[in-house]
Amino acid sequence: MRVMVTGGAGFIGSAVCRHFILDLGHEVIVVDKLTYAGNLASLTPVTSSAQYAFEKLDICDGEGIKAAFSKYRPAAVVHLAAESHVDRSISGSNAFVQTNVIGTFTLLEAAREYLDANQHIRDQGFRFIHVSTDEVYGSLGEIGLFSETTPYDPSSPYSATKAASDHIAKAWHRTYGLPIIVSNCSNNYGPYQFPEKLIPLMVLNALHSQPLPVYGDGSNVRDWLFVDDHARALGMILEKGLPGETYNVGGRNERRNIDVVKQICACLDELRSSEGRHDRFVTYVTDRPGHDQRYAIDASKLETRLGWRAQETFETGIKKTVRWYLEHADWWEPLRNHVYRGERLGL
DSSP states (O other), rough: OOOEEOOOOSHHHHHHHHHHISSOOOOEEEEEOOOTTTOGGGGGTTTTTEEEEEOOOOOOOHHHHHHHHHOOOSEEEEEEOOOOOHHHHHOOOHHHHHIIIIHHHHHHHHHHHHHOHHHHHHHHTOOEEHHHHHHHGGGOOSOOBTTTTOOOOOOOOHHHHHHHHHHHHHHHHHHHHEEEEEEOOOOSTTTTTOOOSSSHHHHHHTTOOOOOEEEESSSEEEEEHHHHHHHHHHHHHHHHHHHEEEEEEEEEEEEEHHHHHHHHHHHHHHGGGGGGOOOEEEEEEEEETOOOOBBBOHHHHHIIIIIIOOOOHHHHHHHHHHHHHHHHHHHHHHHHTTOOOOOOOOO
């Protein structure tokens, strides 16, 4: 299958591209603007493949996106291009509205025009996978899980723009018959993640003997999903998912933020024992505005209907992740030195 992957040079997008090319044998056209979080080095394992192509494009560029559809004639789109860091959305919401809302609208309109002109591609089973987040559902109490029918209640500019894009995608299915499938995932982690996010930030700060900033009292809970498990889920949704449906993707690995940080420290204590206890760097800082208390995904629909299961526990996944950052300074050092040094965002 020939698949257009927007945001394919990002963290999740690059994992999807590697999985699609190396494991599933798909042809992949990466469409990416290459913002600060886009990194072609994350695609190094596949860039020499004849099944890989790259187009530097902003999804808000309607004419450019239409030209890419005409040039490559994909059988599917997996739409991951998004501004995704909550802290950045607090201090710079305009980019989130432009990319997440206007960009999604622009891409949907280009796909609609493409299918209107190529009915045979629609008839052959074209799919548009709109990849979203569990943050659109808002915050949970101590019990309960997000299902696909949980009402939307976003708290941040990031989650509000993703919620808007979800609604637009679903409306384009109902109104125009676009074969849209929506997925909502929990917090991803793993190799190649830009170091502004919690897990890589903690790993790199600890390696540099810098404070490990924990928001509030560290009691906020997230459901952690290893990125390769997410990529496998998207491959399965592309193959077996039904247009008009939504599928939640979660790892069933709920952890408090402080426990995640302590587990990272324990991994580093084991792998870098000569450096002493790394939890001595834990520092509690002022909480993020509008910080949701708990997220937790019910992935039963994906598990029972499509047969997906997360392969990594948090314990196996976090050890793989920490080890990867220790072994791949060539990937993260240029980012740490020239793009993002670990400073607090979203104040």
